[in-house]
Amino acid sequence: MGNRGITLRSEDFSAWYNDVIMRAELADYAPVRGCMVIRPRGYRIWELMQAALDGMLKETGHENAYFPLLIPQSFLAKEAEHIAGFAPQTAVVTHAGGKELEEPLVIRPTSETIIYSMFSKWIQSYRDLPLLINQWANIVRWEMRTRLFLRTTEFLWQEGHTAHATESDAEAEALLILRLYRKFMEEWMAMPVVTGLKTESEKFAGALRTYSCEGMMQDNKALQAGTSHNLGQNFSRAFDVQYQTEEGSRDYTWNTSWGASTRLIGGLIMTHSDDNGLVCPPRLAPVQVVVVPIWRKDEEKSAVLEAGQRVEADLKKAGLRTALDDRESMKPGAKYFEWEGRGVPVRLELGPRDLAENKVVVARRTGGKAPSPMTDIGATVTGVLEELQQQLFEDALERREEHSHRNLDRSGFIELMEGQGGFVYGGFCGGARCESEIKEKTKATIRVLPDSEFRSPEPQDKCMWCGNKAVSEAVWAKAY
């Protein structure tokens, strides 16, 4: 345990993670097992994520809609792989209105079935395509083991569902979203991710192909942070989503679905936070800058508070999310600890000495503080926040590269996974047997077959595990 009442990362990463969440008041455990309450400080992060992602989705032509929580149980069964994948995880409503229902209703574990059943009503002609729909929703998946934000029974997400006239249009859409997710994760969350294709065993139940963004957490484990699926015609055939082509023939639509969830908040926490608590990237910080006024005597107090209000007004004018901590019962040091635990990126300390010099002390959450002129404080802090945002990304990227390994042989791989872990790039023969054997022996799985820009400079032509000819490069890691 560190001196902040937070378990040290080096002692127990899981306990640290929970401590950070509790300290920052992001969430709390609900009465029902596996369920969580997202508290205001956590929900605000989600709202900021939503605003950013929603904007990006709208810019690329997607429209929001809302589909119901309850799905007829029979719908789920219409796509064979889908039902096989999700049936064990569903919660089912069997009684309502004091009576047993004729057909049980499934609480959505994802909305493909209800959405494509509606698409079949709405789509008649190639002129109706592409249909680009997104929804922000809650879903329920009955998990064996849950963790705050990372895996809870109920969670919030956006799920996009699109219908296209051709396979290549659908493929382009799936890749567009993958890039969009990556952009969001890098530019807003300051979380670098490796993108690529999931193997058959890891892909979404019912998809042709699944693409994924994988981040590396501070314990060197991978977090699947967003997935984008090319569904092919699996669901359009199951739900009879047909359209008339330009030539007059009939065809099934080509579909995609993709999602990113409140799990991202867990990723944000585990990417940046430290032993003093949450570190929130500025662009997603509920409070970006807090002003802490300092005074000894009453005559100082009024002058300092007045200056503090002026400073806060300047910050607000610069478009920043601010707080002025003018609580009288707390000493400045105590306030510092509190706001640090909450992850606020920048703190301004303002006392009589600073006031006399027309300055404020600018303190960064990641360390270091220095006086700065009060004039143009809005612009100054804006600049510091941009630097911090950039610095968090670069630090995370550097950490990921430090723990990314190439050219390991089988025994080196095993040794690494038994020790500190990390990402391992290497050749993969494509064999399901190698894949499952590796998982069994080391707990590591193929996170993705990486996109070209993440691949090793030298060709990976032999399977890292069996030594046979490789069909592609793969990235292995233990995962959340």
Place this chain on the structure above:
RNA sequence: CGGGGCGUGGCGCAGUCCGGCAGCGCGCCUGCUUUGGGAGCAGGAGGUCCCGGGUUCAAAUCCCGGCGCCCCGACCA
């Protein structure tokens, strides 16, 4: 479902072995003094000791049964 840990004021814990007034730290309320890295003093509020049985003059403590939570693994975003 297996293994480990735990359930005692809001939070963190001691007390349980060996039964005997329900405690400590933090937080909370009131007042005064304080305020440049977790303030001090004084006064105060707050408890079905996870639940149900049993043993006993007497149970947080012993016995039997149950429930819940956290961590590790199997399932998964």
